[in-house]
Amino acid sequence: MSDLPLSDLDAFTAIARERSFRAAARKRGVSASSLSDSLRRLEERLGVRLLNRTTRSVTPTTAGERLLAQLAPALGEVAAALGALDNFRDRPAGTLRLNVPTIAARLFLPDIACRFLKLYPEIELEIVAEDTFIDVLAAGFDAGIRYDERIERDMIAVPIGPRRQRYVTAASPAYLQERGMPQHPRDLLEHSCIRHRFLSGIGLTWEFERGGETFAISPSGALTSNSIEIELAAAVAGLGIISSFQELLEPGLASGQLVAILDDWASEFSGPYLYYASRRHMPAALRAFVDFLKLERQRAPLG
Known part of the structure; x- marks a missing residue:
């Protein structure tokens, strides 16, 4: 029965x-x-x-x-x-799960999340910050944040955060006094570089651009880490040259603990995107977040 x-x-x-x-x-x-x-x-x-x-x-x-x-x-x-179920279909309520790179969690997502949650107090936002670049949907997330080269196919992408970013190379004054100032990206091959490696095992290639000319190297050095805190501390201590997001190096550059290197070769790239699967019935919390990002973009376009 x-x-x-x-x-x-x-x-x-x-x-x-x-x-x-x-x-x-x-x-x-x-x-x-x-x-x-x-x-x-x-x-x-x-x-x-x-x-x-x-x-x-x-x-x-x-x-x-x-x-x-x-x-x-x-x-x-x-x-x-x-x-x-009306909470999930019609009203912005429920849990919104995001998988984001640690750089997004550090640089811009907290401010965006705070403004969003003040508008939608019935939504619970769960943010997992990691650099393993998993399949966010298979892992049970509603959406992810990635840079365009890592966005999966058949996904809808919405701009989030700054639309242009720069990678800056720098070292401590003591290091440069001892080893000299590089004049061209190829000179970095003769220097001790502080390398960043993701938990997936992928290491970052350092890319440079000037006047249409591009140059890329796989740096070598005594220290490799997946922690920007360790890398910054090592650079300030004079262990080697660091290359990372300009926003992360700005405090050290402003204080004089770091000195910019090859600034005219600094590479620019497009900012990150929120991406999610195309589906007929989008959860109300995700729809609210997407609409919020679009509205913020219209009101105050991010540079």
Whole structure:
């Protein structure tokens, strides 16, 4: 009996409560004949009469009274569960799970997240920051943040954060005094460079550009890390040359702890994107976040 149609059980409950086919039909917005058909099917499947009906009245049988007493609370829970889905379909509510690179979590995502959550207090935002570049959908995330070269196919991409960024190369004054100032990117091959490697094992290639000329090297040096904090501390301590996002090096450059190298060769690249799968029924929390990003972009385009 586990395959009884829920609609037939709901029809029986409505008729038994209203004690009238017509009243139940009005409340359900259906015809009285359709409710009668549902009740007939249910009684045939169960092999027991549930309602006594005459031209004047409808009353539950003993079996019908017992079924109604047990069925009504269960159907109420089903209705509540289905009603709760409105939070995810119509209202911006629920949990939004994002997978983002650590650089996004450090440079711009906190400010964006705070402004978004103030507008939508019923949304819970879960951010996982890592540099493994996993399949975000397979891992159960609603969306991810990536730079364009890492955005998967068949995904929708929406700009988020700064639209242009720079990689800057720098070293401490003590290091440059001892080893000299590089004049061309190829000179870096003769220097000790502080390398960044992701947890996936992928190491960063240093890329440079000037006047249409490009140059790329795989740096070598005594230190390799996946932690920008370690890399920055090592550069300030004079261990070698560092190359990273300009925003990360700016405090050291401003304080004089670091000196820019090959600044006219600094490479620029396009900013990150929020990306997600194209789907007909987008979760309300994700839709709200996408609309929020688009609106912020219109109000104050990011450089």
